[in-house]
Amino acid sequence: MVPFILRRLVQLIPTFLLATLVAFVIIQLAPGDFLSQLKENPRATAVQIQQLTTLYGLDRPGWQQYFQWLFNLLRGDLGLSFQYNQPVLQLIKGPALNSLILVGISVVISFAVAIPVGVYGALRPYSFGDRFSSFLAYFGLGIPSFFFALLAIYALLVTQQTTGWDMPIGGKTSGSLPADISAGRHAWDIFVHALVPSIILVLRSISSDSRVIRGQMLETMGQDYIRTARAKGLGDRQVTYKHALKIALLPIIASIGGFLPALIGGAGFVEVVFSWPGLTPMLLSAFFNNDLYVLMSTLAVSTLLYIIGNLLSDLLLAAVDPRIRYT
């Protein structure tokens, strides 16, 4: 097990290096460097700029700068945000965590809904429920998340105005709560705020995953070993869930790795609409203020997350599928 993980890690190093290199080159191509904004700031002195230039090695050739940045990155020093004048690591910690809250809730909802829907569709193909869910799946895949988010906000606002229902819209916490509330109450507050954006976020993955699971289940249910299991006299429930579903879920498990970064990246539009303080709004503000270190580091960190996610799904796959060996 441990050698397997180690070997996978070693294989991932080139991808990570190349990805950071791409991020670095893109930023290098951008007009101006990390200090061009600071240089226009009248309060910044020439000495300060000189210090920062040497600190970040901006007076050295590009490849040396890259290795310096990479070295700093590995030590956890992601550079300085000029917009907020604080270390990038401090800056992106909060938003990254917020994005992960949305992603976490979404993943749970996605599996909780997509698996039963997919299995139901496979067990009763072309029934009314199956047709209805595939109709909904088309709907979920076709509607842009930000448009759906706006529609949801509109519906919520109208319900609020007519019934006075106190469902929070937008933001992460309600400002009206007193400061000395218990941790549990605080977590509940965040959860309530995150619920609607997560549901909207998850609509796409439910739509596609339930279709994939349905197709896989249909295919597995026709296999010989399922007939063998039935011939042995196993109950329907056991055949479906223990024998068929386990294999049908493999592609979904393999895609869990893509879940981490895709949902953080894909959470983007929903975060913007609901003014959820996640990574995308921060990145956009960095973009509009030319805050280059923030852009570059977010890119690097989310790539790292993707790679970790891939490793995770490899491990999960190996754990679930007996045909995959650790060696």
Place this chain on the structure above:
Amino acid sequence: MTTTPTPARPAEPRARSQSQWSVVRRQFVRNPLARFGMVILGLLYLTALLAGFLGPYGITEYSTSDRISWAPPTHIHIRDAQGQLRSPFIYGVKRVVNNETFRDEYVENKDVVCPINFLTSRETASYRFLGFIPSTFKLFGVGEGCKIYLWGSDNLGRDQFSRIMYGSQISLTIGILATVISVVLGLVFGGIAGYFGGLPDSLIMRFVEVLSAIPGLFLLITLRALFPINANPLLVFYIVVILLGVIGWGGLARVVRGQLLSARELDYVQAAQALGASDTRVVARHMLPNTATFIIISLSIAIPGYILEESGLSFIGIGIVEPYASWGSLLKLAQDGGFESLTGRPWVLIPGIFIFLAVLGWQFVGDGLRDAFDPRRRS
């Protein structure tokens, strides 16, 4: 590997042989969802083609003297004050301040009556019919003194209906252009990787892996940072197209490579090589046509994805910029007003319906094509 030729059966007098394409066409037409998708897409692309004719106003047209911001959709009447039926007409609007909310509101001014003229000409709003015939003909319009806002107006008092019509041109073309770019890149790089193998193969595939390792939206934002934020609007359009195409070719390249790797060992490829065909010729003329089916399907599946991405980018303000409009940038207005404004002017949500319809239409068509090409799914 050799295949035994199927023995020629004596042809029935009436039976006509079917080519692959006619089989596919028949299967496609028999699929109700695919037909439905084709109808939606047909209507939408027709809209884009006739945008200047359908929209009563130009894309940037607004009045500097009496600006009617956020006007609600104009009510079209067919009964006059006496209750008599007559041809459709609208009333003029006047601005009143709501004493409770202190917001401007527009009410109908029953003194001003403007009949709706069909197939009318407006000299001030000339456009090019079908893109090349100069014309001033509009499907409908109203005389001076009135403004017809079928779907309301925006903050500058521009007609949202006209802007959606023009927006369809950009939203629908970007999807296709970006797909073409990514397919070309995917074919070229996938072709090189699959045919030559070795070092070019591992380099390209590594790069594809890296491209897919960086979250798409973040990569787009970062790449967009390469270009000035307030570049020329037309340049921004091309930047968006190219960025979308450039980051999207990885998946296709991977599959093309896989197909070519297996095709490389086949007899007809070796025969072509033995005849002295150049590498380019072997790949382009003999191997890539084999992947045509796959490319057509992935085209129709990629286009809605790009339409969604473009509208998303424009929605968050890094895509299409003024004076041009796409459905995404029109929907941005809904977001910019803040939550509370939505209940006051829900018609700003209309552009989203168009994005939804376009994506849905392409999905139906894409699924229909996939089923039609797949012999196992034929009915």
